[in-house]
Amino acid sequence: SQQGEEDPQALSIQEGENATMNCSYKTSINNLQWYRQNSGRGLVHLILIRSNEREKHSGRLRVTLDTSKKSSSLLITASRAADTASYFCATPGNQFYFGTGTSLTVIP
Amino acid sequence: GAGVSQSPSNKVTEKGKDVELRCDPISGHTALYWYRQSLGQGLEFLIYFQGNSAPDKSGLPSDRFSAERTGGSVSTLTIQRTQQEDSAVYLCASSLEAVQETQYFGPGTRLLVL
Numbered sequence: 001s002q003q004g005e006e007d008p009q010a011l012s013i014q015e016g017e018n019a020t021m022n023c024s025y026k027t028s029i030n031n032l033q034w035y036r037q038n039s040g041r042g043l044v045h046l047i048l049i050r051s052n053e054r055e056k057h058s059g060r061l062r063v064t065l066d067t068s069k070k071s072s073s074l075l076i077t078a079s080r081a082a083d084t085a086s087y088f089c090a091t092p093g094n095q096f097y098f099g100t101g102t103s104l105t106v107i108p
Numbered sequence: 109g110a111g112v113s114q115s116p117s118n119k120v121t122e123k124g125k126d127v128e129l130r131c132d133p134i135s136g137h138t139a140l141y142w143y144r145q146s147l148g149q150g151l152e153f154l155i156y157f158q159g160n161s162a163p164d165k166s167g168l169p170s171d172r173f174s175a176e177r178t179g180g181s182v183s184t185l186t187i188q189r190t191q192q193e194d195s196a197v198y199l200c201a202s203s204l205e206a207v208q209e210t211q212y213f214g215p216g217t218r219l220l221v222l
Contacts, residue, residue, distance in 0.1 A: 098153075
């Protein structure tokens, strides 16, 4: 069964605003990864945060991890229309569990 | 190759026919994964290979689904006697080694069963 669950399911913001997506998971993890998907095709890896890390930055992306709450958040700052996509969190276990995704729409 | 490739890009078939989907992972990646994604849904894990063996086949939806990997490289996902509910995008990914590693995805095969 899937382990990651994102919320919100859908998010619509104006260009320039920040977008925050959350992910909850069920069991202990070694790391948590965020991926992006455009137009229902292949996913692109965005960022990996390890279980002993609390925050990580990559460009306009900021990821936090709270292992006590079994949750993570992805923040996209100064959003652009090109950020419009679906975003998934993934937790490796004995297989790879992907959440249900957050569909982000950035309005120009 | 530079990335994961999948073929065909799109496949339309009639109910009851068999289909074969192919995945070429990144050279040197020992782990390979198959997922299914129905319209507007998340990813459903199907199977993964470490080398040529599949430690976890629990995600295969039915015995109509099978997969193999030869030479630690190319993998084929076969769906026998296709049903309309098999219509989905089938995604393949590879990673350098184990399940914990970052996955690199192919563009997917969009399957439509009429």
